Amino acid sequence: MVQTDNLKFQYKKAEPLFHFPNITLEEQENLLILGKSGIGKTTLLHLLAGLLKPVSGSVMIDDVQINRLSHSQLDTFRGQNMGLVFQKNHAVRSLTVLDNLKARLFFSKKPIDLAAIASLLEQLDLKETQKKKVNELSEGQLQRLGIAMAVIHNPQVILADEPTSSLDDENCSAVMQLLQQQAEKNQANLVVITHDIRMKSGFKNIITL
Amino acid sequence: MNNWKISLKNLLHKPLYAFLSVFSLSISIGLLLGIQQLDTSIQNQFENALGSIEMVVGAKGSPLQLVLSSVLHIDKPTGNIAYSEVAKIKKNPLIKEAVPISYGDNYKGYRIVGSTQGFAKMYGAELLEGRAVENSMEAAIGNDVAQQLGLKLGDTFLSSHGLTENSIEEHSEAFTVVGIYKPAYKVIDRLIITELASIWDVHDHGDHDEEAHDEHGEHDADEEHQEEGEHKEHDNHSEHDLHDKDDKEITSILVSFRNPMGLMTMPRTINTNTDMQAALPKYELERLFRFTGVGVKAISWIAYIILLISCITIFIGLYKMVRERAFDLALMRTYGASNFQLFRIIGFEGILMVLASLFFGFLFSLIGLHFMVDLFKSQFQQDIILTFSADQMLQTLLIVVVISVVSIVLAILPLLKMNISKILSDEK
Structure with missing residues (x-):
């Protein structure tokens, strides 16, 4: 469950104040946030992820008002309940695919379940790559690894920042499907922000900033 | 998976940097330990050799x-x-x-x-x-x-x-x-x-x-x-x-x-x-050691300079790593790692290098001393009995550890001010 109320944010005093529309997502509801660059999409995503603190308003995730948590509480909460997918950087470069997934579970203080990792790698067609370093993967494999990293710990919310903008049409729809599949499997909310209108077709809830 | 393992893997990801840092640091440690122990051993040896001759x-x-x-x-x-x-x-x-x-x-x-x-x-x-x-x-x-x-x-x-x-x-x-x-x-x-x-x-x-x-x-x-x-x-x-x-x-x-x-x-x-x-043998030997002492001092200074350079290497390496891998570190934060945990992971990378250097430095000094003892034996028919002075060794090690820890801490301090949100949105 994701809920925002009267969310406002300002980077510096002199800079413009962002005022975001309220978001209310029931369990397993997905949301696409569309908008041009510079409109504050990433800012909104970072507010949802607790990476930024709002000037005013609140962010509720599963009955926890995350903008009231301390730094370390936020680190833990984010690690355990959220999965973030990015446009280009998907995993830690010095680690192999398998080690990345292990580290992901280690950082979120969850047990390292090798069977679960193996099955996720299988689902995302990454089994062959598990011993490879991140920079040895293809673009499509990387994006799938990004998804794996976001869902391996069974999060409540999956937040994706422009996950498809650097992909071709084929990969774009594949990534979209995988994200939705994984969200459904984890019974998690999926929030995607993008300027990529190709994604519009897959979502019922769409907010345009 | 634990912090140490992640540190080690980070380090092995940049083998040349790790090798150079460890190599130069261990050379300086080896030189420092070696020259000190050789100096003490020779002095002890000569003074001991006097017996009761006054x-x-x-x-x-x-x-x-x-x-x-x-x-x-x-x-x-x-x-x-x-x-x-x-x-x-x-x-x-x-x-x-x-x-x-x-x-x-x-x-x-x-x-x-x-x-x-x-x-x-x-x-x-x-x-x-x-x-x-x-x-x-x-x-x-x-x-x-x-x-x-x-x-x-x-x-x-x-x-x-x-x-x-x-x-x-x-x-x-x-x-x-x-x-x-x-x-x-x-x-x-x-x-x-x-x-x-x-x-x-x-x-x-x-x-x-x-x-x-x-x-x-x-x-x-x-x-x-x-x-x-x-x-x-x-x-x-x-x-x-x-x-x-x-x-x-x-x-x-x-x-x-x-x-x-x-x-x-x-x-x-x-x-x-x-x-x-x-x-007076004691007096004459003291005079002699004053001459050789200059050489020992010179070598010690060189060793300290190498120590400083290698610590700067470690500092620059870690500092660059914190900068270049900012995104990796920010990712770790989104995975649930606290700031302190990142601090430890990068600190451990430095500590691993220092530990490896201490090990190899010690090894270098032993090999060097062995070589010098052989040299003395063949050139001057002097059997040098190595008398390791634990105090001196600890003192040297303490200096090495303090300097390297300071450079590690200086390198990873910027982490504290890391703005994850900014790093993550700068990717595009």
Whole structure:
């Protein structure tokens, strides 16, 4: 469950104040946030992820008002309940695919379940790559690894920042499907922000900033 | 998976950087430890080698040379003095012991020292087997000599003239081994000890062409004719020599005092009132170490500079890593890692490098010391016993650890101000 109320944010005093529309997502509801660059999409995503603190308003995730948590509480909460997918950087470069997934579970203080990792790698067609370093993967494999990293710990919310903008049409729809599949499997909310209108077709809830 | 493992994998991700940092840091640690331990060992060794010798009296010349030659047995003697001087010096009530020594020959590079029974006492050497020298042409040998040359009780050998091995100027009378000393870890281990009379005997035959032995010249010539056949005659001859010891010469006198007053007054008295010189081994060695100390200091400074450079390398490496891998670190934060945890992971990378450097540095110093000990053994016939000074070692290690930890902390401090949101949105 994701809920925002009267969310406002300002980077510096002199800079413009962002005022975001309220978001209310029931369990397993997905949301696409569309908008041009510079409109504050990433800012909104970072507010949802607790990476930024709002000037005013609140962010509720599963009955926890995350903008009231301390730094370390936020680190833990984010690690355990959220999965973030990015446009280009998907995993830690010095680690192999398998080690990345292990580290992901280690950082979120969850047990390292090798069977679960193996099955996720299988689902995302990454089994062959598990011993490879991140920079040895293809673009499509990387994006799938990004998804794996976001869902391996069974999060409540999956937040994706422009996950498809650097992909071709084929990969774009594949990534979209995988994200939705994984969200459904984890019974998690999926929030995607993008300027990529190709994604519009897959979502019922769409907010345009 | 744990923090250390992630650190190690981060480090192995940049093997060249890790290798260079560890290499330069361990070289500096190795140099620092090595030079210190070598310096302490050599100083201990030399000071230990003095035994109870507090003063050496010998022919005029360089006091350092007198000490090096008569006490440490690594240089040529300054000249000879009359044997009658021993009795004069012994008369002085401040003197506890005065031991005459005479040398000039060697066997396979090991010096033959003619002296009295007091010589072994000066070094606190005890017999392992056999007995002390009692007659001319008997020899009691140091432990190193016995082991290196495989000499046993009852073995005989021919000495050769000079202080280095040469077979051309071999003397014709054979020494018999009558005693072997226990290892004393002093210079005596590498000496062959005999009676003063043996040295005189041997030289009365061999040296007639080098030195003018006016009195004995004729006698020697006679002797030469009979040498091969008439051994009894020869024995008589050495008896005869023993009787007129007073005309004989020795190389120097090793002296120990009854009380420190002797140390204060005797050297001056001897230096001004006689044509001999008195040298204080302790003082001369301190002077010597002041010279070698400059070299030790120079090497230490070089080592410290390398230490500084390697710490800067570690600093730059980690700092660059924090910058270049900002996105990786930000990702870890989104995975649930706290700021402190990232601090630890990168800190561990530095610590792993420092630990590896300490290990290899220690190894380098051991290898280096081993090499130096071998060098000393082959070049100067000096057995250096490594006396590791734990205090000094800990002090050095502490300096290394403090400097490297400071550079690690400085490198990862920017982490505290890391703005994850900014880093993550800058990817596009």
